[in-house]
Amino acid sequence: MDTRQVIDALNKAVALEHAACIQYKQHALLARGLWRKVYSEFFMSESRAAQEHAAKFGQKIVALGGMPTVEVGATIRQSLDLEEMLRQDLGLERAAMQAYLEAHKLAADDVALTNMLEDHIEGEQRDIEELELCLDMVATGAVAPEVNLRVV
Numbered sequence: 597m598d599t600r601q602v603i604d605a606l607n608k609a610v611a612l613e614h615a616a617c618i619q620y621k622q623h624a625l626l627a628r629g630l631w632r633k634v635y636s637e638f639f640m641s642e643s644r645a646a647q648e649h650a651a652k653f654g655q656k657i658v659a660l661g662g663m664p665t666v667e668v669g670a671t672i673r674q675s676l677d678l679e680e681m682l683r684q685d686l687g688l689e690r691a692a693m694q695a696y697l698e699a700h701k702l703a704a705d706d707v708a709l710t711n712m713l714e715d716h717i718e719g720e721q722r723d724i725e726e727l728e729l730c731l732d733m734v735a736t737g738a739v740a741p742e743v744n745l746r747v748v
């Protein structure tokens with residue numbers, strides 16, 4: 597494993613988590629309308645999660661002998677429209693996923709780091725799927741619009 601390259605890849609993910617932390621928090625503050633309560637709490641909890649992810653991998657970077665970045669890895673996007681906010685957040689989550697996958701590729705023979713990243717990638721994927729479901733981007737033919745449940 598090239599430690600330098602791994603640290604750079606992890607720092608890219610950390611910088612994107614910093615951006616996600618700020619963007620989600622801004623969306624929590626700006627959410628308005630009938631769904632404000634639901635989405636404001638959702639965005640705030642995602643902001644905290646992004647902060648924790650940045651700290652978790654920042655600590656790993658220090659353990660590898662590197663310096664965790666304090667950069668913000670993307671332009672913060674904001675909107676007053678909930679759907680637009682969700683699309684902006686999905687974009688950031690997908691960018692972070694790419695950074696984690698890149699780090700995973702580079703970490704090949706470091707079992708602990710590979711395992712850490714695989715666990716983390718699984719969680720990030722769930723966040724992406726949740727956003728896709730909120731945006732109704734998942735098409736399924738499995739559920740008919742009308743379902744009759746049989747009484748047994």
Ligand SMILES: [Fe+2]
Nearest residue numbers: 613646649720
């Ligand atoms: Fe994350």
